[in-house]
Amino acid sequence: MSQLKLLLLVILGITSFNIQAQAYPNKPIKLIVGFAPGGAADYVARNISVPLGQALGQSIVIENKPGAGSSIAAEQVTKSAPDGYTILIASPSSISVNPALNPKLGYKPSDLQPISKITSSPVVIAVNPATGINSVKELIAKAKQDPGGLNYATSGNGSAPHLAAALFSQIADIKMTHIPFRGGSLAIQSVIAGDTQLTFGTPPSVLPMIQAGRLKGLAISAKERSPLASSLPGMREAGLPDYAIEFWYGLFVPAGTPPAIVQKLYEATQEALKQPNVKASLAREGTDVSLSTSPAQFAKFLSEDEKFWVKLVKSADVTVD
Numbered sequence: 001m002s003q004l005k006l007l008l009l010v011i012l013g014i015t016s017f018n019i020q021a022q023a024y025p026n027k028p029i030k031l032i033v034g035f036a037p038g039g040a041a042d043y044v045a046r047n048i049s050v051p052l053g054q055a056l057g058q059s060i061v062i063e064n065k066p067g068a069g070s071s072i073a074a075e076q077v078t079k080s081a082p083d084g085y086t087i088l089i090a091s092p093s094s095i096s097v098n099p100a101l102n103p104k105l106g107y108k109p110s111d112l113q114p115i116s117k118i119t120s121s122p123v124v125i126a127v128n129p130a131t132g133i134n135s136v137k138e139l140i141a142k143a144k145q146d147p148g149g150l151n152y153a154t155s156g157n158g159s160a161p162h163l164a165a166a167l168f169s170q171i172a173d174i175k176m177t178h179i180p181f182r183g184g185s186l187a188i189q190s191v192i193a194g195d196t197q198l199t200f201g202t203p204p205s206v207l208p209m210i211q212a213g214r215l216k217g218l219a220i221s222a223k224e225r226s227p228l229a230s231s232l233p234g235m236r237e238a239g240l241p242d243y244a245i246e247f248w249y250g251l252f253v254p255a256g257t258p259p260a261i262v263q264k265l266y267e268a269t270q271e272a273l274k275q276p277n278v279k280a281s282l283a284r285e286g287t288d289v290s291l292s293t294s295p296a297q298f299a300k301f302l303s304e305d306e307k308f309w310v311k312l313v314k315s316a317d318v319t320v321d
Contacts, residue, residue, distance in 0.1 A: 024261050025058040030086045032063050032077050034070025034094060035155055038185030040202030040287070041070075044119055044249050045089050047281050051272035056264070066182040069158040070094045071105055078111035082256035084265060088112065091249050095302060096309040097158040101318065109306070113262060114298040115251040116269045119282060120290040122222040122246050123164040124206040124229065126215040127198040128191050136219050136238040139198070143174035150176045153187035153196040155205075158318070160247035161187075163309065164221055165200040166316035171243045191215060202247075203229060203286025220286075221245045228286040248290060248305075250298060266295050 031049055035041045042064060049060040065073040074094040080086035088094070095109050127133045133142055143150050154161040157180045169176055179196050181187040184205035190196045192214050199206065200221075207229060210217040219238040220229050235243045251269060253262065270291060272278060279289045292298035312318070 024084050024264060025056050027085065028059045028061050029053070029056065029084070030063055031060050032065055032073045032086065032088050034065060034067075034073030034088075034090065036066040036183030036186055037064050038205070039155055039183040040121070040204045041089055041091065041249060042183075042185075043204035043285060044282065044287065047278060048118065048269075048272055051275050051278055052268055055268035055271040069098050069101075069156040069162075069180075071098045071102075071107075074098070074112070075106040077252065078107040078254055080254050082113075082254040082258075084253060084257055084261040086254065087115070087265070088252045089118075089249055090252055091160050091247055092163075092305065092309045093156070093159045095250075095252075096306040097160075097163060097313060100310045100313045101158050109302075111255050112252040113255050113257050114292075114295055114302060115253060115262060115265050116292040116295065117248055117250040117290055117298050117301060118269065118273055119287045120246055120248045121203050121228070121287045122220040122226065123161050123200050124203055124210070124220055124232065124286070125168075125198065125200055125218045126191070126206050126210055127218060128194055128196075129213070129216045130194060131197050131216075133198075133218070134216065136233075136235075136240055139218060140172045140174055140240075143169075143172070143176055147175040148177050150198060151179050151196040152176050153179045153181060153190045153199045154201070155184040155187055156180045156182060158313075160245075161200040161202065163312055163316070163318065164245045164247070166318050167245055167312055168200065168221075168240075168243055170316050172240060188215070207286050226286075228283060228288060250292075250302075262295055266292075 033041050033045050045062050053060040070093045077088040133139050184202050188205050191199045209215040217232045219233050222234050223236050223244045224234040273289050
């Protein structure tokens with residue numbers, strides 16, 4: 001192929017990408033959630049879907065694809081067309097933890113293009129009231145009395161709540177039994193039913209049940225008490241000052257998505273999440289809006305954040321059951 005023909009093909013490709021980006025979006029966009037309805041990821045997705053759609057001028061259709069700690073959803077997105085019409089809402093589970101736990105996954109983190117971090121939250125530690133446990137100190141004492149006898153429910157193997165519980169057990173020097181579910185809401189229901197005794201859950205899943213008296217909140221996983229859950233102590237106040245962990249959600253598209261489309265999605269995300277009613281709605285459920293300054297800054301954050309989660313997976317000896 002002559003250099004002239006090659007140059008023309010490059011120019012045509014760039015022109016095609018530009019036309020595609022200018023026309024984008026001209027049909028509904030899918031937002032893929034890796035957990036069952038009712039959990040934190042689903043709650044955040046439903047809070048941002050309408051304002052994000054308004055910012056883009058198209059409707060956002062939410063699809064729940066639970067399973068394998070959100071890996072099923074992530075793999076679906078990586079195998080979708082890189083055209084901006086399939087977006088993944090993901091936590092550290094999909095991006096850092098699952099690849100560290102299972103090298104044979106059907107995708108790599110590099111198969112996803114970061115758009116923006118959107119929220120951050122602590123984890124909430126809560127128990128079934130019938131356990132009689134009323135504080136973190138009492139929880140630790142009970143676990144030491146009966147190693148492995150307390151069952152804790154989370155949204156799945158490798159999920160942020162699972163890793164939060166693993167780190168808690170490591171620092172408190174206790175042993176508890178992990179019972180994974182296909183989403184936060186299912187895990188919470190198991191604790192309410194008494195099938196499991198406690199949960200390390202996301203605020204949108206747990207706080208309404210605490211307020212309704214169906215769960216007993218012990219603490220949040222941040223160092224200090226937070227206005228997001230003002231009735232619960234932070235870990236310093238709760239008596240385990242060396243423990244602190246938070247998790248985030250972010251938006252991703254398949255690698256290879258044209259930069260102009262990535263930028264358009266980033267700008268629409270900024271517009272949607274800065275709306276006071278969206279921020280207020282998320283705050284009521286214990287979730288802070290936390291936006292990246294650019295897709296590149298989010299990618300840099302992920303590179304550093306991955307080190308924390310991978311180190312935790314190894315040090316806490318977390319494995320896929």
